[in-house]
Amino acid sequence: MIEICGKCDIKSMLPEELEVFLKELGQPGFRAGQIFSWLSRGCGSFDEMTNLPLSLRETLKSRCHLYAPNQIDRRSSSRDGTVKQLWELYDGNAVETVVMRYSYGDTVCISTQVGCRQGCAFCASAIGGLVRSLSPSEMLDEVLYAERDSGKPLSHIVLMGIGEPLDNFDNVMRFLDLINHPKGRGFGMRRISLSTCGLIEKFDRLADNQLQLTLSVSLHAPDDETRSRIMPANRGRGVDALMEACGKYMKKTGRRISFEYAMIDGVNDSEAQARLLAGRMKEIGGHVNLIPLNQVEEREFRPSRPENVRRFQQILQDSGVNVTVRRRLGGDLDAACGQLRRRVLHDGNAQV
Numbered sequence: 083m084i085e086i087c088g089k090c091d092i093k094s095m096l097p098e099e100l101e102v103f104l105k106e107l108g109q110p111g112f113r114a115g116q117i118f119s120w121l122s123r124g125c126g127s128f129d130e131m132t133n134l135p136l137s138l139r140e141t142l143k144s145r146c147h148l149y150a151p152n153q154i155d156r157r158s159s160s161r162d163g164t165v166k167q168l169w170e171l172y173d174g175n176a177v178e179t180v181v182m183r184y185s186y187g188d189t190v191c192i193s194t195q196v197g198c199r200q201g202c203a204f205c206a207s208a209i210g211g212l213v214r215s216l217s218p219s220e221m222l223d224e225v226l227y228a229e230r231d232s233g234k235p236l237s238h239i240v241l242m243g244i245g246e247p248l249d250n251f252d253n254v255m256r257f258l259d260l261i262n263h264p265k266g267r268g269f270g271m272r273r274i275s276l277s278t279c280g281l282i283e284k285f286d287r288l289a290d291n292q293l294q295l296t297l298s299v300s301l302h303a304p305d306d307e308t309r310s311r312i313m314p315a316n317r318g319r320g321v322d323a324l325m326e327a328c329g330k331y332m333k334k335t336g337r338r339i340s341f342e343y344a345m346i347d348g349v350n351d352s353e354a355q356a357r358l359l360a361g362r363m364k365e366i367g368g369h370v371n372l373i374p375l376n377q378v379e380e381r382e383f384r385p386s387r388p389e390n391v392r393r394f395q396q397i398l399q400d401s402g403v404n405v406t407v408r409r410r411l412g413g414d415l416d417a418a419c420g421q422l423r424r425r426v427l428h429d430g431n432a433q434v
């Protein structure tokens with residue numbers, strides 16, 4: 083059982099666990115289904131659960147933590163309809179979610195931690211380090227409330243917001259169980275992507291779960307010198323070990339991995355790096371997503387020049403590597419992970 087403020091975090095419980103919990107309270111089994119159905123719609127107060135007896139609502143209030151996030155900022159892009167929201171959590175911390183509109187449907191990008199301890203040199207989320215990990219219920223609410231705000235069903239979820247999902251492994255796995263549960267939101271695993279900076283020691287456990295989600299690996303450099311410079315998570319692990327772990331994961335799960343590559347001017351966009359990356363991708367059969375770097379005020383890095391992105395892409399394509407250049411959405415919105423949180427916190431509108 084997950085506890086928040088010394089109480090049971092009821093929104094993080096699966097129906098079968100709820101059933102046991104309610105049985106202990108002397109309640110019939112069907113109450114679990116009723117409660118799970120409320121929670122899977124984002125319900126933030128027992129008073130809203132009008133089909134439960136008053137006495138049960140009072141017991142649950144005294145035993146359980148239940149909260150709904152409070153929207154403290156919302157910005158929408160006039161260019162492409164991207165919506166970025168900042169949510170205040172029960173303890174005054176804040177995380178952001180982004181809804182992006184693609185031709186195939188709306189995608190929500192959720193945070194998995196408040197801050198991040200991985201320290202990537204180009205990323206806004208890393209500034210200030212990790213504050214805490216999110217509970218499964220908090221991640222669930224990010225999706226449910228983004229969906230409520232958007233007014234229509236979301237088609238994809240990406241775990242690419244603030245935080246490192248594999249550094250919050252158990253809570254992320256439980257969140258996936260909750261969002262995917264047929265008695266709840268029933269969100270298809272194949273429509274979910276999880277992005278990691280490459281905590282390879284967790285790959286085996288992830289593969290063992292045989293989830294049908296897409297794993298994205300933030301590669302950003304094909305050589306150890308560059309990758310260790312911009313991604314401390316590479317130190318002590320290395321690109322060779324990462325590729326080996328990815329190969330093993332693909333073999334075990336039968337699922338392809340997509341590799342993220344944020345193009346940074348003069349850092350990771352040379353012809354030699356394109357050729358090295360092509361070699362690694364051909365060996366492993368990975369798909370490369372080139373992303374123009376989102377410039378973060380506090381960081382010295384600049385996005386690659388468009389002609390260098392094109393040259394890089396061409397080298398990969400000429401080697402037969404599957405490559406796409408991701409469209410930049412929400413560029414007018416502080417769209418890089420953690421940028422909105424930092425901006426609003428700096429303006430003094432929320433606590434850290």
Ligand code: SAH
Nearest residue numbers: 205242245246277278279300342375376418
């Ligand atoms: N910690 C996870 C997921 C969160 S970051 C990971 O590292 O994958 C989601 C993606 O955004 C990662 O690929 C990350 O490297 C990338 N990213 C972070 N800051 C960025 C920036 N300023 N511009 C472009 N991509 C960025």
